[in-house]
Amino acid sequence: MTNFDEFLSPTGRLLRESAIRQMGTVIASNADMVSFAAGYPDPNAFPWDAIRDVMRELLAQTDGRVLQYGPTRGHRPLLESIGQLLTGRGITASQDELLITSGSQQGLDLVARVLVTPGDVVLVELPAYTGAISAFTNAQARLAGVAQDHDGINLDDLDEVCLRHRRAGRRVKLLYLVPNFQNPSGVLLDRAKRPRLIEWARRRDILIIEDDPYGALYFDDVAGEEDTRPIRSFDDGDRVIYLSSFSKTLAPGFRVGWMVAPTMLADRFETAKQAADLMTGSLDQHLVHELVRRGTLEQIAPALRQHYQHKRDIMESALRTIIGSGLRWSTPGGGFFLWVALPEGTNDLALLSCALERRLVLVVGSAFYVNGAGHNQVRLSFSACAENHIEEGVRRLADAMGGAAAASA
Numbered sequence: 001m002t003n004f005d006e007f008l009s010p011t012g013r014l015l016r017e018s019a020i021r022q023m024g025t026v027i028a029s030n031a032d033m034v035s036f037a038a039g040y041p042d043p044n045a046f047p048w049d050a051i052r053d054v055m056r057e058l059l060a061q062t063d064g065r066v067l068q069y070g071p072t073r074g075h076r077p078l079l080e081s082i083g084q085l086l087t088g089r090g091i092t093a094s095q096d097e098l099l100i101t102s103g104s105q106q107g108l109d110l111v112a113r114v115l116v117t118p119g120d121v122v123l124v125e126l127p128a129y130t131g132a133i134s135a136f137t138n139a140q141a142r143l144a145g146v147a148q149d150h151d152g153i154n155l156d157d158l159d160e161v162c163l164r165h166r167r168a169g170r171r172v173k174l175l176y177l178v179p180n181f182q183n184p185s186g187v188l189l190d191r192a193k194r195p196r197l198i199e200w201a202r203r204r205d206i207l208i209i210e211d212d213p214y215g216a217l218y219f220d221d222v223a224g225e226e227d228t229r230p231i232r233s234f235d236d237g238d239r240v241i242y243l244s245s246f247s248k249t250l251a252p253g254f255r256v257g258w259m260v261a262p263t264m265l266a267d268r269f270e271t272a273k274q275a276a277d278l279m280t281g282s283l284d285q286h287l288v289h290e291l292v293r294r295g296t297l298e299q300i301a302p303a304l305r306q307h308y309q310h311k312r313d314i315m316e317s318a319l320r321t322i323i324g325s326g327l328r329w330s331t332p333g334g335g336f337f338l339w340v341a342l343p344e345g346t347n348d349l350a351l352l353s354c355a356l357e358r359r360l361v362l363v364v365g366s367a368f369y370v371n372g373a374g375h376n377q378v379r380l381s382f383s384a385c386a387e388n389h390i391e392e393g394v395r396r397l398a399d400a401m402g403g404a405a406a407a408s409a
Helices: 010-014 019-028 048-060 076-088 103-115 130-138 155-167 193-204 263-276 282-293 296-326 348-357 387-408
Strands: 098-101 121-126 142-149 172-177 207-211 240-245 257-260 337-341 377-381
Touching (some): 010 130, 048 282, 076 098, 076 257, 076 282, 098 103, 098 263, 103 130, 103 240, 103 257, 103 263, 121 155, 142 155, 155 172, 155 193, 172 193, 282 296, 296 337, 348 377
Parallel strands (some): 121 142, 121 172, 172 207, 207 240
Antiparallel strands (some): 098 257, 240 257
């Protein structure tokens, strides 16, 4: 039998799979499974009628550009629409600084492939998004964790970690963070810290990779639009590469995201993208452009915020009623997740094993840490789970916690 390991490159041997995607396989194999795992948007919140109307009009024409190959950089009218969206977020970007990507995850992959030399240090929060951990690990970066406070990344620890690695002779290039309702913690970076991060990046000669999929999904009982203003909007130079996506607002199946980067870097990202996919899907881009042009995004945004705030409230109420003081968390001001601290002595892996036996899926906290920590936490996603399944899922979670406690006794 062929030993395919012998054919793998060094990169191929090191490839890391996302812990969240692993859970997707489990969900697909069991129809009775309740999932608090994947951070998917709720299909009931998709703008179905608007999508049908635009798709019908696009396919009623014989404009070959709708189904043809297109520019790697992206469909120009869509780039122009994104430029207008960015203006509303306080970001000024020329067409030369914009690039369409297959979701923001491709943007992370491009950043890792173009900017990371094996052994380079990338600074990430503790905890950090698993997709970013995978992208940078696959590029053979050394990931260094920085403490996170209730109001976002700890700036003192950030500087200390950066300087410690530089004193050890390592090159520290990048800081990656999700400032708005971070995945997994749900933390919102304090408004006052945002310009301070720009100042720090200039002083230490670091590029900031700002990943912003949830900025539009703030909840009116905690946060507002000004609280989610991108770090990039404070950057009057070239310190921030900004990533975002339509996946959490319009629909993830389009796989349309974008990145903003200094022109020289945007050109390099475009060249790297040519080797991967040549382009993002033309039909998807035409469809998204029309939805943005017609104002669909602005029309549905208030309802989306209300919808996910309501689902957050349902999950929090169920946790308080069914489990009570056994779990601790901070109420997120937006996004898709509750970041939950487990009772003392409960291990996330043991809890997951017991949860799967009870047909419940969640994501272990340790998957989000690059320093081996996080075994006392789990991420619970309220976004995609049907409202009438959330309470049942919490009941299964309570039962699983009992099973995990008994196993460790």
